Amino acid sequence: xxxxxxxxxxxxxxxxxxxxxxxxxxxxxxxxxxxxxxxxxxxxxxxxxxxxxxxxxxxxxxxxxxxxxxxxxxxxxxxxxxxxxxxxxxxxxxxxxxxxxxxxxxxxxxxxxxxxxxxxxxxxxxxxxxxxxxxxxxxxxxxxxxxxxxxxxxxxxxxxxxxxxxxxxxxxxxxxxxxxxxxxxxxxxxxxxxxxxxxxxxxxxxxxxxxxxxxxxxxxxxxxxxxxxxxxxxxxxxxxxxxxxxxxxxxxxxxxxxxxxxxxxxxxxxxxxxxxxxxxxxxxxxxxxxxxxxxxxxxxxxxxxxxxxxxxxxxxxxxxxxxxxxxxxxxxxxxxxxxxxxxxxxxxxxxxxxxxxxxxxxxxxxxxxxxxxxxxxxxxxxxxxxxxxxxxxxxxxxxxxxxxxxxxxxxxxxxxxxxxxxxxxxxxxxxxxxxxxxxxxxxxxxxxxxxxxxxxxxxxxxxxxxxxxxxxxxxxxxxxxxxxxxxxxxxxxxxxxxxxxxxxxxxxxxxxxxxxxxxxxxxxxxxxxxxxxxxxxxxxxxxxxxxxxxx
RNA sequence: UGCCGAAUGGUGUAACGGUAGCACUAGUGACUCUGACUCACUUAGUCUAGGUUCGAAUCCUAGUUCGGCAACCA
Numbered sequence: 052x053x054x055x056x057x058x059x060x061x062x063x064x065x066x067x068x069x070x071x072x073x074x075x076x077x078x079x080x081x082x083x084x085x086x087x088x089x090x091x092x093x094x095x096x097x098x099x100x101x102x103x104x105x106x107x108x109x110x111x112x113x114x115x116x117x118x119x120x121x122x123x124x125x126x127x128x129x130x131x132x133x134x135x136x137x138x139x140x141x142x143x144x145x146x147x148x149x150x151x152x153x154x155x156x157x158x159x160x161x162x163x164x165x166x167x168x169x170x171x172x173x174x175x176x177x178x179x180x181x182x183x184x185x186x187x188x189x190x191x192x193x194x195x196x197x198x199x200x201x202x203x204x205x206x207x208x209x210x211x212x213x214x215x216x217x218x219x220x221x222x223x224x225x226x227x228x229x230x231x232x233x234x235x236x237x238x239x240x241x242x243x244x245x246x247x248x249x250x251x252x253x254x255x256x257x258x259x260x261x262x263x264x265x266x267x268x269x270x271x272x273x274x275x276x277x278x279x280x281x282x283x284x285x286x287x288x289x290x291x292x293x294x295x296x297x298x299x300x301x302x303x304x305x306x307x308x309x310x311x312x313x314x315x316x317x318x319x320x321x322x323x324x325x326x327x328x329x330x331x332x333x334x335x336x337x338x339x340x341x342x343x344x345x346x347x348x349x350x351x352x353x354x355x356x357x358x359x360x361x362x363x364x365x366x367x368x369x370x371x372x373x374x375x376x377x378x379x380x381x382x383x384x385x386x387x388x389x390x391x392x393x394x395x396x397x398x399x400x401x402x403x404x405x406x407x408x409x410x411x412x413x414x415x416x417x418x419x420x421x422x423x424x425x426x427x428x429x430x431x432x433x434x435x436x437x438x439x440x441x442x443x444x445x446x447x448x449x450x451x452x453x454x455x456x457x458x459x460x461x462x463x464x465x466x467x468x469x470x471x472x473x474x475x476x477x478x479x480x481x482x483x484x485x486x487x488x489x490x491x492x493x494x495x496x497x498x499x500x501x502x503x504x505x506x507x508x509x510x511x512x513x514x515x516x517x518x519x520x521x522x523x524x525x526x527x528x529x530x531x532x533x534x535x536x537x538x539x540x541x542x543x544x545x546x547x548x549x550x551x552x553x554x555x556x557x558x559x560x561x562x563x564x565x566x567x568x569x570x571x572x573x574x575x576x577x578x579x580x581x582x583x584x585x586x587x588x589x590x591x592x593x594x595x596x597x598x599x600x601x602x
Numbered sequence: 603u604g605c606c607g608a609a610u611g612g613u614g615u616a617a618c619g620g621u622a623g624c625a626c627u628a629g630u631g632a633c634u635c636u637g638a639c640u641c642a643c644u645u646a647g648u649c650u651a652g653g654u655u656c657g658a659a660u661c662c663u664a665g666u667u668c669g670g671c672a673a674c675c676a
């Protein structure tokens with residue numbers, strides 16, 4: 052990546068490990084469960100996992116943590132890989148599956164039993180809760196905890212072979228029912244779940260639990276630094292216990308805080324609710340904070356990576372302002388997006404002294420500060436469309452850039468023109484504007500060198516193409532939609548987060564390919580939607596230009 | 603009232619015992635064939651109280667506040 056990776060506390064740890072000789076090479080991993088789509092919160096983890104490996108010339112594995120077949124699906128496997136690649140990271144040969152280790156994990160489980168460190172617990176789930184107890188008081192040892200190793204091996208074998216119903220028993224680690232850390236009060240290691248697994252089919256009816264599986268996966272793969280989010284902090288003693296008890300390679304788990312952004316939600320479950328209740332149009336709805344949604348919206352991978360670099364990695368639970376993300380996106384788009392003219396709220400302009408039949412074409416730069424990106428051809432004629440708000444009866448102050456009767460402005464790249472009159476209907480709505488142009492000012496500058504206050508954009512009425520514009524805005528109208536725990540976050544959805552309008556575009560824009568990004572000058576950044584065709588142009592508003600100062 | 607963790611301008615993040623800096627946001631101005639970009643300037647911060655030290659955001663003690671943890675989810 053071109054972004055410089057800022058240092059953080061994780062890199063401090065790695066530097067120390069390298070200096071002390073504890074590690075000689077760095078291996079990280081990104082371990083998604085294929086049960087949903089990736090969102091920008093995952094992007095932070097991806098940037099950290101892959102970015103750290105890159106920084107230390109190590110490797111980063113992509114490992115699907117597919118230990119719960121009930122929740123997982125092949126659809127997500129494909130989408131996750133596509134999203135990571137889009138973000139700009141590559142796992143090369145290092146694609147792994149937790150499910151490929153099921154055999155090894157089973158062997159390790161038996162080893163734990165043989166060491167007297169695990170037992171089959173036939174207590175119903177609800178009853179075990181009582182034995183586990185509450186944080187402030189020690190729990191009690193459940194029945195069966197002192198069964199012999201032979202008995203437990205036989206029971207675990209019976210579990211594996213389908214001799215028990217789902218939920219009839221679990222394999223538990225035998226640790227400490229009085230531990231102040233609830234996760235150490237004989238946590239479940241294996242449960243029985245008869246579900247078809249996307250990879251192993253019906254080979255297993257027992258599946259390992261997260262804590263058991265994850266530590267072993269990391270260990271098998273030689274992961275040196277296993278980064279995860281803060282909620283796993285209290286799991287670390289269990290992670291360490293499993294690997295120490297098994298006496299196998301021990302990665303170091305390091306926790307960092309999740310990425311949160313204002314005006315959106317980042318929980319997979321809540322995003323799923325929005326999708327299922329049709330409050331958005333699927334996972335890739337451009338309002339969603341999913342990577343596929345942001346991609347469709349027109350956000351760039353580089354901008355997301357930049358954001359992740361800026362927020363860095365800490366243990367502080369924080370909410371970053373969406374403005375920071377927007378700034379990263381605008382910054383990237385400003386450098387890379389070809390310019391075009393589009394009129395989103397059209398009003399007709401008639402140039403009374405321009406020949407009726409004449410059509411001129413102007414060569415406008417694709418990107419004014421980057422001449423190497425070439426030019427585009429824009430037709431010009433007697434009747435144009437301009438933005439409704441580029442005309443005003445009486446200017447509020449001398450900062451107004453547009454037309455009023457008597458005002459000369461520049462039609463971007465074409466001519467200087469002076470407003471002479473305006474047509475209005477009975478309700479005082481402007482119907483059309485009439486102006487005269489200065490033929491000497493072709494290209495946009497007058498030979499006498501006179502300056503005009505404003506430059507406005509336009510499209511030729513007889514040449515422009517009509518398009519649907521999907522104007523996107525922030526998903527929620529509240530900074531933190533989850534702040535009020537008693538309220539339903541879904542009631543805080545911003546009703547204006549999608550507004551569909553019709554616009555007039557310069558003709559070349561119809562030829563855009565889905566995903567192509569543009570800056571519509573003086574308006575904002577837009578990209579051709581997935582549904583865009585040259586017959587039915589559809590553009591998504593990625594972001595407006597930075598809000599102008601109040602006039 | 604258990605365990606774990608975190609507190610630096612409005613927000614995010616640096617400073618690793620030695621000048622509290624950067625970015626975003628907001629405001630003011632300059633520039634401009636985009637009210638964008640760019641540039642300049644401005645406002646504003648070390649949770650509290652003690653202690654160690656020539657010197658503390660940083661180390662120690664006590665407190666305060668906030669977050670996480672009691673799935674056969676990850």
